[in-house]
Amino acid sequence: MRSNLLPILTALGLLSLSQAFAPDPEPRWWKGNTHTHTLWSDGNALPEYAVTWYKDRGYHFLALTDHNILQESETWFPVATAGGARLQPDQVKAVLESKNPLLEERTREGQREVRLNRHTELVQRFSEPGKFLLVPGEEVTSSWRSPGPEGRGHPVHINAIGLEAFIPPARGTSVVDVLNQVFDAIAAQEKSQGSSVFGHLNHPNFGWGVSWEDMARIRAGIFFEVFNGHTGTADAGNENHPGTDEMWDRANILRLTELKLPLLRGISTDDTHHYHGGKVAGPGRGWIVVRAKSLDLDSLTQAMRAGDFYSSSGVDLQDLKVTPTSYSLQAKVREGEALTIEFVGARKGDAPEPVVFSTSQGAEASYTFQGDELFVRARVTSNLPHPAPKVEGETQRAWTQPVLPGR
Ligand SMILES: [Zn+2]
Ligand SMILES: [Zn+2]
Incomplete structure (x- = not known):
């Protein structure tokens, strides 16, 4: 927008001054x-x-x-009259007692229902x-x-x-x-x-x-x-x-x-x-x-x-940066936590296989592209157990997205 238009637009109320000069978030x-x-x-x-x-x-x-x-x-969904069914009266009560509940209820042929x-x-x-x-x-x-x-x-x-x-x-x-x-x-x-x-x-x-x-x-x-x-x-x-x-x-x-x-x-x-x-x-x-x-x-x-x-699945990151030459990340570390950061992917070649390019311990790591990678991504593994493990010993992790190096 040309700047000489700004006073006119703001005077007309079409644009507030803060809007006119607000930087992109x-x-x-x-x-x-x-x-x-x-x-x-x-x-x-x-x-x-x-x-x-x-x-x-x-x-x-x-x-x-x-x-x-x-x-x-x-x-309309029936409210259970006995244990085991999916909608227990306790849940309906909790919702009804919340701030501004939306819930509507009715009774049909003796059965309590909510919409x-x-x-x-x-x-x-x-x-x-x-x-x-x-x-x-x-x-x-x-x-x-x-x-x-x-x-x-x-x-x-x-x-x-x-x-x-x-x-x-x-x-x-x-x-x-x-x-x-x-x-x-x-x-x-x-x-x-x-x-x-x-x-x-x-x-x-x-x-x-x-x-x-x-x-x-x-x-x-x-x-x-x-x-x-x-x-x-x-x-x-x-x-x-x-x-x-x-x-x-x-x-x-x-x-x-x-x-x-x-x-x-x-x-x-x-x-x-x-x-x-x-x-x-x-x-x-x-x-x-x-x-x-x-x-x-x-x-x-x-x-x-x-x-x-x-x-x-539990690990949070502080920052993540990909440049034409490197891939780096920084994770948030909680008390008693030890993190392993791996850069994984595949190399170009006749029959590429998944590989681990590098492994390090600690909250941050950076990988410099070598030029022979097909793609690179990162995986962060914590020593803290996952609260609902699917396999024995499963710990919390984070995954970042694969990139095509140099692009
Ligand atoms: Zn599903
Ligand atoms: Zn499904």
């Missing part, structure tokens, strides 16, 4: 979780209860991602500019059955974040076909609604649904869960299946060398189902932290696509 870190269930599908919390859990603990953004449903219809809040109502109640952002989500939950006498179901679960219209599960001729149908539908929706919508492949090892070779062939998406807080998702793999950390590098090698597809980025989520105790799928186990100028889905998505975020 500095990017900052925003913490969020993009995989959460509620009573809208198989979670055991009222949507209001779930959102409160995250907002009260300092999360900046959250997506409720129920299986094959958007939170938009009029839906599940719609996404739009939750946004109105909980979203606060610059403080907390509730984004729409759905876990598009498909399954592909391999043929023949040995045939079995392969779960293919993909979260769609930011969508305005329901995306149905896909049927296809293979796992790769199902993956691409859903990611294509997400990309088409982003185009038609004109605002950010992104997908992430969930828990590829759940039910050994999606192999790294399948994952590599996702055309219209770049995100997958390297960590999922549900204890049944087999992130660590087993004797016949690599863990998600190794799958990530193997998939990226294939994408860069043969398939000519962009780097996959690893995210971490809760996949919360249980809010009231129990070890299976509680909240607060995995999250992402995104460096963006403002707390809105377009800014967050843009930063995530550029790889400017990290994933965590």
Whole structure:
């Protein structure tokens, strides 16, 4: 804007002086979780209860991602009269006693029921500019059955974040076909609604649904869960299946060398189902932290696509910097904590394999590119145990995003 226009515009009240001279905000870190269930599908919390859990603990953004449903219809849920059922009277009481509860209740033929809040109502109640952002989500939950006498179901679960219209599960001729149908539908929706919508492949090892070779062939998406807080998702793999950390590098090698597809980025989520105790799928186990100028889905998505975020199952970072010649990071250290920082990836060559380029102890580390790397990313491992380990001895970690050195 030409400066001689400023006095005129401010005089007309079209622009305040502070707006006219406000510098672009500095990017900052925003913490969020993009995989959460509620009573809208198989979670055991009222949507209001779930959102409160995250907002009260300092999360900046959250997506409720129920299986094959958007939170938009009029839906009444029975309150349990005995133990074991999903909505216990205690939870209803806690919500009713909270500040400005949204909850409505009724009694039908002697059964007490409460209405599940719609996404739009939750946004109105909980979203606060610059403080907390509730984004729409759905876990598009498909399954592909391999043929023949040995045939079995392969779960293919993909979260769609930011969508305005329901995306149905896909049927296809293979796992790769199902993956691409859903990611294509997400990309088409982003185009038609004109605002950010992104997908992430969930828990590829759940039910050994999606192999790294399948994952590599996702055309219209770049995100997958390297960590999922549900204890049944087999992130660590087993004797016949690599863990998600190794799958990530193997998939990226294939994408860069043969398939000519962009780097996959690893995210971490809760996949919360249980809010009231129990070890299976509680909240607060995995999250992402995104460096963006403002707390809105377009800014967050843009930063995530550029790889400017990290994933965590407990370790938090202070800073992260990639230059044309090096990759460096600094982690926050808690009392009694010892950290190991590894730079991992693959080297160029005939048959690249995942490698560890360097390992060091301490809160910060830097890696200087040698020129022969295909891609490089970092992994930070703490000595502190994870509160809900999926394998014995699992400790807290953080993952940063792979880069193509020199670009
Ligand atoms: Zn799932
Ligand atoms: Zn889920």
